[in-house]
Amino acid sequence: MAKNWISPQDLHARLEDPDLRIFDVRADLMDHGLGRRSYLEGHLPGAQFLDLETDLSGPRGVHGGRHPLPDPERLAVRLGELGVSECSDVVVYDASGGSFAARAWWLLRYLGHDRVRLLDGGLPAWQQAGYALTTDIPTPAPARFVARPRPELLASLEEVRAAGHDPQVALIDARAPERYRGEVEPIDPRAGHIPGAINRPFAANLEAGRFRSEATLRARFADLEDYRDRIVYCGSGVTAAHNLAVLDELGISARLYAGSFSDWASHPELEVRAGAE
CATH class of the missing domain: 3.40.250.10 (Rhodanese-like domain)
Structure with missing residues (x-):
């Protein structure tokens, strides 16, 4: 269960x-x-x-x-x-x-x-x-x-900035692939993703609207177990929680960058990267 x-x-x-x-x-x-x-x-x-x-x-x-x-x-x-x-x-x-x-x-x-x-x-x-x-x-x-x-479940903006340069920290973008790559952006003023982030769209946790099997979900996130830390974000700290629920189910600890991409993009001095990493 x-x-x-x-x-x-x-x-x-x-x-x-x-x-x-x-x-x-x-x-x-x-x-x-x-x-x-x-x-x-x-x-x-x-x-x-x-x-x-x-x-x-x-x-x-x-x-x-x-x-x-x-x-x-x-x-x-x-x-x-x-x-x-x-x-x-x-x-x-x-x-x-x-x-x-x-x-x-x-x-x-x-x-x-x-x-x-x-x-x-x-x-x-x-x-x-x-x-x-x-x-x-x-x-x-x-x-x-x-x-x-x-508070240990949260990651700050500064920690996210540092994560982009730390190979032991996985920065995970839960948005749709086309938003991650910067091809479309229906809500926020800048398009793309936080440098260093990998894309794990939350929607891929589901099949016909239901959670996929534990084995399938584990295979999807298995590579994240090797990192020292994991930080998940999305557009505004909503759908990232879907990935966090799955990771917690699998026994993989992770933190939320609550402001997510909409916070990052509000800082003009911070780079936004397009395409895939």
């Missing part, structure tokens, strides 16, 4: 568990209201909504990327309002293969809460299994969630 994701069947069997908390993390980077509208139209029974832009991100600045990390204490208060305590088993999902839900997964881990999993296949897999959606909005009793941040 996987540590970091759960099947629709196993989740369905636990719906009456009083310690279970389910969160819908559907989002759209171009239409920030789409996730909440989709939630209101129908969601998993017992699911509450977490907003990528307001709950799982902090305010934007000149630097720091498009989705800065939220203040840990503020997020802890929000989770407590939604009924999450240290005894809660949390499941997060979206309709995009876990690309947004992984941000919630990582943030809970960052705050010290290990009892969190992704719904494998998300809402589409739930429906394909024949399970119903609801428009009922749950109101669990508030709880006390204590944030215990783990």
